[in-house]
Amino acid sequence: MIEYRLNGPASQERQRIRLMAALRENRFPQSILIDGPAGIGKKALAIEIAKALQCSDASHRPCGHCFGCKMATDIGVTDNWLIPMESAEAHTRSAASVSAGSNAKTIEDFKQAYIEEIFKNPYRVDVFGAGAEISVGLIRSMTNAFALKGDRVRVVIVAEADRMNDSAANAFLKTLEEVPPDTYFILTTSSREKMLPTIRSRCLALHLLPLSDDEVRSETLRLLGEDVDADDVTDDVVGLSVGSPGKALYYVGTGKKWCDLAASFVKESILAHYTELFRMLADAEVDEVTEACRFLEVLSFLLSDLLRAKSGAKLRIPATTAQVNIEAFPQIDVNALERAVSVVQETMNRVSSRRTAPPMLLQSLAIKLFEGYK
């Protein structure tokens, strides 16, 4: 009997056991949808599965060195992936239709650059730009490639599958309705609710869990390599990442900025020092929707932590929470904090709706945050 062994963090072992059993019993579904929070390793698991399905070793799969394993991890085999792309990239010509000797970048070149990034660090949450999507053209080139079928098992990893636009989703659904023999689709998403229900229902659902804090710390250090001091992966960075090494990597770089700003924002808002507060916001350059949302996320984390402090619960971002020194403001009680959490949530919704510029919304948040408790 062939033994299957998918590698990954201990926190996700239960999900992998399910998959390994299906592989061993030769009943692996032709399409599977891995969902879970951003940056927890859904693509990493998809790559493990792709290797296991394509491996031809007689006893242990994936073996890591057979032809199938090599194909599954070769960044040049761009047919293995369906990924979101910027419209200009998706409209470049295919290598097959470019004349020999041409220097023009092909769609495969762009795709390969993304795939290379994924292999370097499958946890990264910012590989694709905000405007990138999976277009119907990309789905068509995938199905065209199916016509050139060789005799090997084919696995297509669909990264961030929720980024299919409507026509792409409908075209993909048709493919799922009649999956070619020996072909497997592994879809990943952190926004399952944005996908067509008809696509979801045709895939086996696999909900991947966040990592433990210790795993986040060790994975983050491993990915950062020698460029980083272990002290940079602080408790607050791990706390903010909520089980996601991808988010931790982001916060190692910018977490301190958002944490410091959030702590000052809370203090100055209680003290009604608006001039200083508005100047701080201007200096922090939170003009973009994405930036403003990151800041509001951290602010919301901080307020929840201040609530936890009231009940003596364990803090997620202890250093930032201590910066506020909430004992100095006895009027800020549990009610004030609970109200503040919902005011931040409201602002986050308004920022995401993109109707008003983020700086305006943040200024009015500063005034409203502890209204009635100042």
Ligand SMILES: [Zn+2]
């Ligand atoms: Zn192999």
